[in-house]
Structures are given as structure tokens and as C-alpha cells.
Amino acid sequence: MTDTSSNQMWGGRFASGPDAIMEAINASIGFDRRMAAQDVAGSRAHAAMLAAQGIITDSDADAIRKGLLTVLSEIKEGRFEFSTALEDIHMNVEARLKTLVGEAAGRLHTARSRNDQVATDFKLWVRDQIDAADEGLTALLRALLAQAEAGADWVMPGFTHLQTAQPVTWGHHMMAYVEMLGRDLSRFRDARARMNECPLGAAALAGTSFDIDREATAHALGFDRPSANSLDAVSDRDFALEFLSVASICAMHLSRLAEELVIWSSAQFRFVSMSDKWSTGSSIMPQKRNPDAAELLRAKIGRIFGANVALMTVMKGLPLAYSKDMQEDKEQVFDAADNLLLALAAMTGMVGDMQANRDALAAAAGSGFSTATDLADWLVRTLNLPFRDAHHVTGTLVAKAEAKGCDLPDLTLAEMQDVHAGITADVFEVLGVDNSVASRTSYGGTAPAQVRAQVSRWKEVLK
Secondary structure, three states: OOOOHHHHHOOHHHOOOHHHHHHHHHOOHHHHHHHHHHHHHHHHHHHHHHHHOOOOOHHHHHHHHHHHHHHHHHHHOOOOOOOHHHOOHHHHHHHHHHHHHOOHHHHOOOOOOHHHHHHHHHHHHHHHHHHHHHHHHHHHHHHHHHHHHHOOOOEEEEEEOOEEEEEEEHHHHHHHHHHHHHHHHHHHHHHHHHHOEEOOOOOOOOOOOOOOOHHHHHHHOOOOEEOOOHHHHHHOOHHHHHHHHHHHHHHHHHHHHHHHHHHHOOOOOOOEEOOHHHOEEOOOOOOOEEOHHHHHHHHHHHHHHHHHHHHHHHHOOOOOOOOHHHHHHHHHHHHHHHHHHHHHHHHHHHHHHOEEOHHHHHHHHOOOOOOHHHHHHHHHHHHOOOHHHHHHHHHHHHHHHHHHOOOHHHOOHHHHHHHOOOOOHHHHHOOOHHHHHHHOOOOOOOOHHHHHHHHHHHHHHOO
């Protein structure tokens, strides 16, 4: 009788047994090929430094430089044959380089290890993504500023608990997201500055006995300085974790705005109209326009959050210095970066194209007793009532209006004076939503003049 258990264990993709499994679990070329440009840049800088230090000859360095450019060209043009057996992008590039330039290729790895090489490549790649996020956030901020400037004096309801609270302006609401995403922009820039130290030259973990010039390679690759501790340089991935952390905060802000676009574009709200570029129709209900882009953006945010948790989990139990676990640092970051940049581009498009329904905003702004706080404030200022007393009087007037089926401005002066005799006709001046928003002139308030001032400030910041 034939024992089939081993065939089942090694069947399918891993039919050749443990060797196939080990190759599959050990290889990263399926995803780290994305760092090809960074790998070639790091190798070029390293070769130039080795030649400048007299560690390799100028002729070898020149051959390496030309060979690396050929390799990069082949990769960009899709002519490069990647090999899983060679494990990663570093060994794939080096093997092809050896085919192209011969013995000189073997001198490239002098005074470095794959440990400092991959740390350098990954830092360069993450830095590029931060720069792309910076560009994407700047474009989104400009789109929000355009909406804020156009609607600086358009009234709409401000909400707490998704219930009408006080009137605000459309411009003020847009500027709230400018502030949030502006902080995200500053966080990305802070993270970039903090990560901008070069691991190259740390070698495997202890540095090297060769007389290398780490300042030269750091400068050539656009870093501010070389990393100061070789153990730390090859073993930490906090630069990737910080990128994911900042990306997660930014993604959360994008998801909140996406949620509002979903709500606002509904038939129940009609606050905004989304263009056909960012919405789709129903397969069965011809009247519907679904905010699919906003919904998909909202869902993709979970992948960014997940990447952050995943990499934290990979790193949490690793002793110094390098461990193979750290090969699992890239796929999550690659996916998160892709989804963040896609979300930023999609949100910029939606914000740029959406049309606010000014009439619907204004109608909603005046509903739900939104000027009740203005009434209470008036009672404090004009009648010198303690705020708690004013709050009680206002609550009684709201109850009276509810019973009558009208809003506060629709109560007569006599009906108001039945609750508090000191109320005068001047109270009606604060019960209009336009007067309400115009009165909120404190710094950072919703008054149109304040909104326009903040728009001007942010335009200067983004220059």
C-alpha cells in the first residue's frame, strides 16, 4: 500500500518537497523588486565612494556604474528576468551585474552587507513615498481651500452627535479638514526629517574595517548624515513604522471626510452633488447615484491601519541586530503607501468636482433650533441673566416652538415674553442663521471674515 501522506504534504505548488517550501518562504523578490531604483542608487553611491577611497579601482567603479544603469534600464523596460532562486532584489541585481561586467561586480559588495543595503534601500523607498504623500496632501489642501473660499459665507448646520447644533459656514467646515490634513502634512515632514540618516556602511551589524567615507554616501543619496550606531542602523524599522503611523492618522481623516460625502450626497441631505466621475448608478434602480469612490476610500483605510499593526507585531519581539523576520517589513508598507496615495488622489478629485447645494445647506442650517445658543447668549448679554438661567429660558422657548410646530424665529414676541418678560424685539436679530454665523468672530470662529482670513493664511503656507 502506498503512503500518500507525504505526497499530500508536499503536493501542489511545493511538489518537490522542503526545498520548494524553503525557496518560497525565503524569497522576497516577488515584492521587493519595487525597490530596484533605490537599490541601484545605493549601489552606485557605494561604488563611487569605494573608488574615491582607493578601495576599488576607478575602472571597476566605472564598469559597475555603467552596468547598474543597464540593469535599471532593463528593469524599467520590463526586459529583466527576475529569479526567485536569487531571493531578493539585491542578489538579482548583483547577479545580472556580474553577467554584464564580470569580476568587477564582485567588488561592489566590499564593505557592506545585505543588512545595511536593504535598510538603505527601504529608507530611500519610504522617503520617496513621504514625498509623494506630501505632494498629494498639498493638492488636496488646495482643493479644500478653493471650496472654503467659494463658500466662506454659505450657511449650513454644524453638527454634534450628527444632530443640528449651531449654524456654521461651508467654508468653515472645509477649513476644519484643512487644519486636520495640514497637521498630517507636518507629521509627514517631521517623519522625513527624523528618518533621513543613512544606514549604508553599517555593514552586517558592527561597521567595517575598510576606510570608508559614510558622509560621502549619505550625501550622495540625499541623507542629512550617516546613522550613528551600526546595530541600530540595520535592525530598526521605526522609520517605516512612523510612516505607517502618520499614514494611519491621515487615512483616518480622509475616511471621516469620505463618510461625510456619503451622508451629504444622500437624498435625505442633498448637501452636495458628486460628479459622475466619482459615483456610479445602480444596476436595478435608475434613480440612484452611489458615492462609490468615497465608500471604497473609506474601506481601503482599513488596509493602512492593518499594515501599521502588522509591522508593529513583526518588530515587537526581535533582539538586536538583524533577524529574517524583518523581511516581512515591506509588503505591508508597500500596500499601505499604494492605498494612501490612491486615497489622496481620489479625495482630491472628489473635493475638486463636488458641487455644494447652497439652498439645501441654508434650509438645513435654519432647522432644528440651531440658533438656540444665540438666543441664550443674547439673554446673557442683553438681560444680564446668568447663563444657567438663560439656558433654562431658552429650553422653555424651544419646547414652546416644538409644541407649536415651528422654529424659534417663528414665535411671536408675546409668546417669548410669556416665558421671560424682559425679552424685546431685538432678539429677532440674533435668531437668523446669517446673523448667527456673522457673530462668531472669535479667532478660529465660523464668521465669514474669519474663514477668509484662514484661507489666506493657508494659501501663504502652501506657497
